Amino acid sequence: MLRFYVWLYVAFLYAPIAIITLFSFHSSASLTFPFEGVSLRWYAKIFSDTTFLNSLTNSLIVGASTAAVTTVLGSLTALGLARLKGRIQTVFGLLAFGPVALPGLFLGIALVMLFSQVGLQRSLVTVTIAHVLFTLPFFIEAVRSRIEYFDLSLEEAARDLGATPLQSFRLVTLPIIGPTIGGAAILSFALSFDEFIITVFVSGNETTLPLTIWSMMRRAVSPDINAASVISLGLSIGLILIGGLLVWYQRRLALSARAKDLET
Amino acid sequence: MSTPNIVELYGVTKAFGALTVLHDIDLGIREGEILTLLGPSGCGKTTLMRIIAGFEATTHGRVTIKGSDVSYLPPDKRPVNMVFQRYALFPHLDVFDNVAFGLRLKKWPKERVREAVQHMLHLVQLDDYGSRWIHELSGGQAQRVALARALVNAPSVLLLDEPLAALDLKIRHHMLAELKRIHQETGTTFIYVTHDQDEATILSDRIVLMNKGCIEQIGTPEEMYAHPGSLFCARFLGETNILSGAVSATDSEATFVNVGPGTAKVPANGTAVLLGQSVSLAIRPEALQVARIGAGEAAPEGVNALEGVVDDVVFMGSRVVYSIRTPIETIKYQETRSLDGSMLARGERVRASWRPEAAVLLTR
Numbered sequence: 001m002l003r004f005y006v007w008l009y010v011a012f013l014y015a016p017i018a019i020i021t022l023f024s025f026h027s028s029a030s031l032t033f034p035f036e037g038v039s040l041r042w043y044a045k046i047f048s049d050t051t052f053l054n055s056l057t058n059s060l061i062v063g064a065s066t067a068a069v070t071t072v073l074g075s076l077t078a079l080g081l082a083r084l085k086g087r088i089q090t091v092f093g094l095l096a097f098g099p100v101a102l103p104g105l106f107l108g109i110a111l112v113m114l115f116s117q118v119g120l121q122r123s124l125v126t127v128t129i130a131h132v133l134f135t136l137p138f139f140i141e142a143v144r145s146r147i148e149y150f151d152l153s154l155e156e157a158a159r160d161l162g163a164t165p166l167q168s169f170r171l172v173t174l175p176i177i178g179p180t181i182g183g184a185a186i187l188s189f190a191l192s193f194d195e196f197i198i199t200v201f202v203s204g205n206e207t208t209l210p211l212t213i214w215s216m217m218r219r220a221v222s223p224d225i226n227a228a229s230v231i232s233l234g235l236s237i238g239l240i241l242i243g244g245l246l247v248w249y250q251r252r253l254a255l256s257a258r259a260k261d262l263e264t
Numbered sequence: 265m266s267t268p269n270i271v272e273l274y275g276v277t278k279a280f281g282a283l284t285v286l287h288d289i290d291l292g293i294r295e296g297e298i299l300t301l302l303g304p305s306g307c308g309k310t311t312l313m314r315i316i317a318g319f320e321a322t323t324h325g326r327v328t329i330k331g332s333d334v335s336y337l338p339p340d341k342r343p344v345n346m347v348f349q350r351y352a353l354f355p356h357l358d359v360f361d362n363v364a365f366g367l368r369l370k371k372w373p374k375e376r377v378r379e380a381v382q383h384m385l386h387l388v389q390l391d392d393y394g395s396r397w398i399h400e401l402s403g404g405q406a407q408r409v410a411l412a413r414a415l416v417n418a419p420s421v422l423l424l425d426e427p428l429a430a431l432d433l434k435i436r437h438h439m440l441a442e443l444k445r446i447h448q449e450t451g452t453t454f455i456y457v458t459h460d461q462d463e464a465t466i467l468s469d470r471i472v473l474m475n476k477g478c479i480e481q482i483g484t485p486e487e488m489y490a491h492p493g494s495l496f497c498a499r500f501l502g503e504t505n506i507l508s509g510a511v512s513a514t515d516s517e518a519t520f521v522n523v524g525p526g527t528a529k530v531p532a533n534g535t536a537v538l539l540g541q542s543v544s545l546a547i548r549p550e551a552l553q554v555a556r557i558g559a560g561e562a563a564p565e566g567v568n569a570l571e572g573v574v575d576d577v578v579f580m581g582s583r584v585v586y587s588i589r590t591p592i593e594t595i596k597y598q599e600t601r602s603l604d605g606s607m608l609a610r611g612e613r614v615r616a617s618w619r620p621e622a623a624v625l626l627t628r
Contacts, residue, residue, distance in 0.1 A: 156319055157352040159339040161366035161417065171365075175356045253355075256399070 017233070024226035042227040052228060055212035059193055062124055062208060066131040066192040071185040073132070074139035079173075081140070082147045093144070100137045107134065108201030115202065122204025130202045131195055135188035142184040143177070146250055150177060183246030190239040193232070270295040270453050271316060271421055276325035278311055278477075285311050287477045289325070293421070298447055298454040300464040302500070303474035309457045312474070313423050316455065318342045330420055345414035346423040350430060351406045353398045359385070359409050360394035366417040384412040387446060404435045408442075415450060424456045428463060440466050461501050465489070473497055489548075494628050498546035505552075505595040507545045507623075511537050519625060521545060524592035528568050530625045537627060544626040549585065549598035551622035557613040569617035570595070574608050588616055 027039035046052050081093055099107075111130050112122075120126060154176070158168035196210040203211060209232050216225050269292035278286040286308045293299050301309035314320040316327060318339035326335045334342050345366070353362050363381045372380070385391055388408035393401075401409065407427060414422055424443075428436045440463060447454055458464055464471050465485040473480040473488065473496075481493045485501075492498035495506065512527060513520040519537055521528045528545055537543060557571065572590035584607055586597045597616060608614065 151350070151352060153348050153350065153352040154354060156339070157346070157348055157354070157413075158365070159319075160317060160344075160346045161413070162340045162369040163365075164340055167369065172354055172356075176354075 020226050021230050021233075023223060024230045026223060026226075029223055042224045043231075046224045046227045046231070049224070051207070052209075052212055052216075055207045055209045056231075058124060058206055059209040062127050062131060063189040063193045065124075065128045066135055067185045067189040069128065069132045070135045070139045070188040071181060074136055074143060074184065074188075075181050077136075078140050078143040078147055081144060082150065082152070096140045097137050099133065100141075104134075104195075104197035108198040111198065112201045122202055122206075124203075124206050126202045126204065127199055127206065127208065130198045131192040134195060134198055135191045138191060139184045139188050142187060142247055143180055146180040146247070147177060149251075177250075179246050180250045183243040183250065186239050186243030186246070190236050190243065193239070194236055268295070269293055270330060271455070272328045273312075273316075274326045274328075276312070276315060276327065277323050278308070278315060278320060279323045284323075285477050286315075289479060291472065291479065291482075293453060293455060294470075296451055296453055297469040298444075298456060298467055300456045300458060300468040300471045301474060302458060302461060302464040302471050303480075304500075305459055306476075307474040308477040309459075309474050310425060313346075313425055313455060313457050316421070317344055317346050317423050343420040344423055345417050345419040346425065347407075347410045347414050347427045349425045349427065351410040353401075353406055353409055353413070355398050357398070358394065359390065359396045359398070359401070362398065362409055363413045363416050365413060370417075380416055381412075384416040387415070387449065388412045388442075403431050404439060407431065407439060411443075411446065415446070415452065419452065421453045421455055424454060426458055427456075428458075428460075436463075443467060465501070471501075473500060490624075492546055492624060492626070495544055495546070495626050498624065498626065503549050503596055503598070505547045505549060505593065507547065507593060507595075508542060509545070511539055511541045511543060514539065518620065519543075521625070524570065524590065526567065526569060528623060529620045530623050531620050533625060535625055535627055537625070541627070545623045546626055547595075547618055547623045549596040552595070552597045552616045552618050554586070554588070554597050554599075554608070554614050554616045556608070557615050568620060568623070569615055571613070571615050574610050574612045574614060577607065577610060579607075588614060590616070 022035065024042055025038050025040070026035060027037035027041065077096055081089060081096065084092060107130070111126070111133070115122060115126050150173070154172050155168050158172045159165070163171060194210060195208075196214070199208055199211060207215075209228075213225060213228050213232065216222070216228065271291075271293040273289050273291045276286055276289040276291075277284065285306075289312065301312060303309045311320060315322055316329075318334070318337060318341075322335060326333055328334065329343060354365065357365070360381055363384055364377050367377045367380055381394070382391070385394060388411055390405060390408050390412070393405065393409075398406065398409070410427070427443075428439055431439060443454075443456075444467065456464075456467060468485055470482060470484055471488050472482050475496050481488060481497045483491075488497060488501050492501065492504075498504045498506065507523045507528070509521040509523040509528070511519060512522045514532075514537055516532060518532055519530045519535075521530065521543060523545065530545065570588075570590040570592070572588040572595070574586055575589045575594060576587035578585045578587075579601075581601070583598055583600050586599075586608055588595050588597055595616060
């Protein structure tokens with residue numbers, strides 16, 4: 001019985017993905033079984049649609065800018081947090097991670113108010129700002145969990161051997177935590193690439209991939225939506241996998257190094 | 265004119281917020297010596313070393329190295345190098361690159377770096393380990409790499425922060441001998457921080473005993489052991505018996521102290537005492553003489569003697585340690601194992617006595 005439920009659960013989780021992927025390759029416009037044959041015509045169609053291509057480009061631009069800004073701000077925050085002690089560290093740690101709990105709806109409305117008060121036109125810039133706000137807590141948390149295992153005496157050792165603060169960061173700190181930061185940067189790209197609710201509020205006349213798919217959906221349920229969704233899904237999954245693997249690998253290295261420390 | 269000391273500390277005080285961890289420390293470290301900063305945890309010894317290395321700034325006071333004031337220099341501008349407690353080897357570099365780190369920062373040419381690193385790896389007996397990764401090393405090997413990485417920079421002073429604390433006992437003794445050898449071969453001044461009195465005694469030319477942010481006593485290991493200046497020092501270095509009592513008489517030759525039922529005579533050593541003042545006597549366990557008292561024999565009236573009963577016998581191979589319960593204290597007595605195997609037994613009545621010069625009079 002248990003097995004049955006597990007399979008039911010898996011089917012429940014993944015059937016939509018399987019079906020949408022399957023029908024994105026369907027040779028006919030029908031969205032129901034029977035399946036009549038395989039073709040790439042919907043992909044061809046979607047790639048000749050300028051609205052789709054434009055929004056895909058926008059999403060890639062926003063994702064890349066978000067990842068870049070979040071990486072700089074987030075790395076500095078995480079490194080700073082690691083150097084704080086005791087209660088101050090707890091408080092600032094919570095402040096940094098807190099926004100995760102904010103509903104997207106609330107963030108979206110709050111940002112629209114803020115942007116109009118400072119007179120900032122809604123554009124890809126405001127989208128990027130919003131996405132940085134949204135991805136930053138995730139980034140900081142991912143990097144912090146690795147930096148906790150970073151031995152600050154390594155930086156002291158570098159200083160002791162004649163390195164300036166900048167050299168010790170470049171020659172010691174960065175090579176050790178770099179892959180973690182890379183992984184977290186990919187995660188923020190993926191989060192930004194998928195973001196919908198906040199984007200609806202702050203995008204103005206610009207459109208991103210999730211917004212475009214949503215509006216296509218409202219016009220008519222057409223098979224090229226399947227293709228668009230599968231492209232978006234594939235990109236996200238691929239990025240998250242790469243990012244997750246990097247973070248996991250780094251953490252494992254750090255943990256085994258620590259386990260070895262304790263042995264001696 | 266240069267000073268005879270390679271490092272000098274003048275009135276070094278360090279406070280973290282309201283907590284003062286170092287009080288007005290004056291100290292000179294002689295060129296070429298192994299000086300140990302010894303003390304219990306929290307005594308300020310590590311902070312003092314970090315001040316010399318440049319990782320902590322003094323709240324008051326100055327530090328000079330080779331006669332020039334380094335108080336405001338960052339660690340990378342000071343001619344000292346450090347061996348960290350947990351080695352702090354760079355995990356993303358192999359052994360060779362770890363050792364070469366400092367020289368490359370100094371922009372040494374490739375060929376000279378290679379020569380210097382190989383010479384250093386030879387010195388610490390890790391000739392073929394250059395391409396090993398740090399996580400492949402044992403604790404003892406990591407320790408040697410840390411030493412090589414610091415020494416290759418030819419520092420004026422090598423700072424060692426409890427370098428053996430993470431090693432097990434057997435390797436620790438081996439590494440102590442290694443440190444002595446390396447010290448002799450390089451002639452570098454060592455400042456060594458430890459809480460372990462054995463390490464300090466084995467290794468040091470001089471020991472600086474620290475307590476609660478102050479220097480308690482400075483001296484060679486022999487001086488410190490034979491002439492502790494305080495109860496703290498007597499207790500911290502080696503086993504000792506402490507007998508407390510009041511001064512009953514004093515003259516230019518000797519001081520007499522009431523110790524339980526008897527009296528102890530201590531040669532005057534310049535310590536000023538008042539009649540009736542309570543003082544302590546420190547007597548090392550191996551400085552006692554112990555003799556059996558026959559059954560029915562009256563306890564002899566004693567100067568420098570206590571009567572007691574053997575409470576415990578601990579056989580430690582080359583020596584035997586007895587606990588003797590006397591009317592005032594349970595004291596330790598230690599003798600080398602006698603070849604005929606004769607030992608005192610538990611419950612035997614004994615008389616423990618000592619020569620006047622075996623006791624050290626302590627007023628603090």
